[in-house]
Structure formats: C-alpha cells, structure tokens
Amino acid sequence: MTTTTATAEADRRTVSGSTPGAARGPRRTGRIRRIGLPYLLLLPALVLELLVHLVPMVIGILMSFKALTRFSIREWGAAPWSGLDNYKVSVDINAPAGEALLHSFWVTCGFTVLSVGLCWLLGTAAAIFLQDTFRGRGLLRTLFLVPYALPVYTAVITWAFMFQHDNGLVNHVLHDQLGLTDKPSFWLIGDNSFIALLTVSVWKGWPFAFLVVMAGLQNIPKELYEAAALDGAGMWQQIRRITLPSLRPVNQVLVLVLFLWTFNDFNTPYVLFGKAAPEAADLISIHVYQTTFATWNFGTGSAMSVLLLLFLLVVTGLYLLLTSRRRKTADV
C-alpha cells in the first residue's frame, strides 16, 4: 500500500522536477547523476541483502538437491547431485524423517494459531482499555512494553527457571500452594512443554500487538465516536461498531507479521528447551536445526527449509490476495 502511494507521488515529483533550474550546466552529466543517484543510494542495502539473504538462499536451494554429509560439506560445490532425494525423504510420511517433519509441522501450526490469536486478543483488549485517560494509564503502558523490551534470552531463561520441576515457581504455586496437581508436573519435557512454550511466546509477543494496535487507534477520527455518542451508542457498542472495524487494515498487517515471526521463531524454544525440543513442542525451526546440525543431514535440512519457505510463500500470497480482495469489495 505504502509502495503504490510512494510511486504515485514520485511520479508527480519527477514531472515537476524535470525542468532543471540550471539550463547552462552540463545537462547530460546532470541527468546521469540524477538517474544514477537512486541506485547509488540503494547499493549498500542491495549488496548486503544479496550477500546475507539472497545468495545464501540460492545456495541453500542448490544444497537441497545435493547429497551432503559432514565430509562433503566443506567442498559442498563438488558434492554429488541427488536430484529430489532430499525432498523425497522429507515428505515421505511413512518413514521416520518425513513423519517427524509432518508432526513438527502440525505442532507449529497449532502453536502459531494459538499464539497469534492470544497475542492479538490481549494486545487489542489492552490497547482499547488504555484508550481513555485514567489514573495509572501511563504507568501501565510502560509496564506492558517490558516483555517486548527484554532481550529474548533473559526473558526465556527466567521462564525456564519458573518452569523447573523442583525449584520453579509454577509447580510451587500449582502444587504446594493451590494443590491443583497431585504431584509436581514436568513443564519442560513431555506434553506440558507445549503449554510452557505457548505461555512464554504469548508473554513475549503480545506487547507488539499492543504497540501496533495502540498506534492504529490514533488514526481513528474523534468525530466518529462523537457522532456515535450523539446517536446514543454506548461504550461497548462504540468499540464493536467503530473501534474494531476501523482497526481492520492495521490488523491485516499485524496478523501477517505475527504469523511469520511466530512460525519462524527459533529463539524461544531454543532457550527454553535447548538444542532438542520435546516432541510436543517441536517447532519446525528447531526441528530443521536439529536435522541439519545434530544429525549432519545437511541436504535434508536444506530441503526442509526450502519446503518451509514455499509453505510461507503460499500462505502469505493467499493471505495478501484474500485481504486485498476484501478491501476492494469493502471500498465498492
């Protein structure tokens, strides 16, 4: 959206700016400089994106078609081609590798849907409740941003401490103080690890939604609320009829960004569980990391990453298509 308006405005600019003030100056070089300048300005960003993102991605795709072991990895270019073998291994759900990848995929999907949903819910509710001024609003706003500001590893380490079996706060409260569980539970291994991971992810992620929704609320014209109040709409009705619909464009971007970050999240499970996550919380990034670096299946790991990227591309594409279509129909 931003891009199209930028282009339109840039068009206007070049039209108005195409009458050079210095008619006597060397027009040719001036024009070359003007045409070359944007590229020159983009050059550093372009070179870095190429070096650190695009070239590695191309290499990663190439590697996914090669038979790579710990011995051939140093000379990966000379390693033999293996065609689609790595992909066959990755998607063969009757074999251990494919089965584990599919399991990890479903775990990640469930985790992402729940985490994004909860983050959005908490963030939106908090932003709306903090929309009006009341005593303590500024303090709460600052407090709510603390999880976002804390470095991932310190926050997640603290949660890992709270989820410890013997000396953690969670078991102390649930078992010793409230007596809700028969015996202290394990939170960082077994089925409960999914709950632990989700808790940490939501705790860490919701302030971003809060921040974005708060910014979005500022773009809603005051007159809308005033008109609604004149028509006799109460607070809850105003939220349902004005606030939430007005946030739709903001939400479309927010949900997409949250989805991509959560689906690709590596830091949270890695700090919470270490290099190998428990099966119930085996997020796909950790799974691919484990396949690549712990079992030395570099080719298979690359193939899995490429499949992951393809999935994200398709989902993002569909999402953008759907939301932009809905936006168009809404305009009509």
Added chain:
Amino acid sequence: MAPPRSPMAAPRSFLWARRIFLTLLTGFVLLPVYVMVSSSLKPLQDVSGTFRWLPSGLTIRPYIDIWSTVPLADYFVNSVIVAGAATVCSVVIAVFAAYAVSRYRFRGKRVFTVTVLSTQMFPGILFLLPLFLIYVNIGNATGIALFGSRGGLILTYLTFSLPFSIWMLIGYFDSVPRDLDEAALVDGCGPLGALFRVVVPAAIPGIVAVAVYAFMTAWGEVLFASVMTNDTTRTLAVGLQGYATQTEVYWNQVMAASLVVSVPVVAGFLLLQRYLVAGLTAGAVK
C-alpha cells in the same frame, strides 16, 4: 495521545471489565520480572530448593560472582560492539535506501521493495548453513576472517533489521512534505544535502524508532550468535548459558546476570518508546 472517546461516562460493566483485565494482565507481565529481581538477591540454597516468594536472606553476592563465574564483562563488550555497530550501519543504510525509494522514480523500484520485504519471511534456519559456508569461503579466499569474528556477526545482524527499517522509513519519509526538500534543492542543496538537512531532521522519530528496533534485534539474537562466535567473540546471548555447570545451575547468578544485561536495553527502550509508537503510526501502520 489516543483520541478520547465520547464524553459519555463509561458504564460500570466497562469499568469493571477494565479493572479485572488490566490487573490480571499486569500480574502476568510482572511475574517473571519479580522472579528475576527477587531470585537475583537470594542465596544459592534458596534458588536450589523449593521456590520461595521471599528470600530467606537478602544478598548481593550473585551480583559480585557473576563477573567471575563467566567472563561476563567480555561478553558484554562484544554485545555492545556488535549490536552498536549493526545498529549504526543498519540505520545509515536504511536511510539512504528509504530516501531513494520515497523520493525517486527508477526502474526496478517495485522489485527492490518487494524483494527486501519478502526476506522478512525467510526462516533464519534456511540461510544459516549457507551463510556459514560463504563466510568460511570468503575467509579462505581473501583472508578476511568473517566466521567467528565480530565483523561477520555485525554484517549478519545489520541485515536482519534492514527490511523492516527500510519499510518503516519509506512510510516516514513519505509523511515528510515533499515541498520541504524540493525547496532545499531549489536553494542549491544537493540531493544528499536535502536528505541530511531537511528530510532526516524531520524524520527523527522514525529514525530513532528504527534504531531502537535494530539494536534490540541484534542484542537479543541467539541462533547466529551461538553458531558464529568463538571463545573471544561470544555475545551475551550465548554467554549466559555458562552459569549452568554439569552438576548445578547457579540460578541466582543467572537471574542477576539477566537483570544486568536487560537493564540498559529496557531503560533505553522505555525512554524512547514514544518514538516507536510515533514511528509505527507514521510508517508501518498505514
């Protein structure tokens, strides 16, 4: 900041819902913070046994020990250098790129913006191994040590925040009236003069927001830090794991070190957060 809603008094149901929700949420948010602070002041036997809400005796011992159990100061310096350099470079590069996109029409502009934005969706794991190989190969070919050095990490990190920074700054620069820098051009400034004298000063909130984001991204990154550093270049993200020994985890020291590591970032962030909200309003949220 937000537009106040109708002057109508809020109904009781709304006030109660607000009270309950905000209390619960505050508890949820502050719980780990409380654990971090209180545990960092506890003697070791307190954090090794059953959890206690209150310490049996306050001690600042963990804050003294953290510096000798692991070389925390070295990790700190590494993190500051890496995150600081990545932030400065990333902001400068993003300013140039966003200026070009916002103010000029050129061939390949759409391709550029779309490509840069889509790198946001790459799973980090996809280019970890290839990047590692590229750095090793560059090192072998040119003698420039990228792998294991701070330089390699800086190079990597600055691209992490770059797409988001460029995207946000384009929006921000678009909101700076074009007449301003056109007037500067007419007055005889070059394009760069117009950028630095007019556009950049007018977009300071956006630039600060982007810098905060870049710094936090670099300060908190774990995956690449754990693969691409060695004993001398290790950052805090990896270094904090050193408090866990084979037999025991010094949880009070872990918490003390976490707090020491977090305070500068959190303080900086909270001081500058209004810029972030302003930046998001003008840039990303449109």
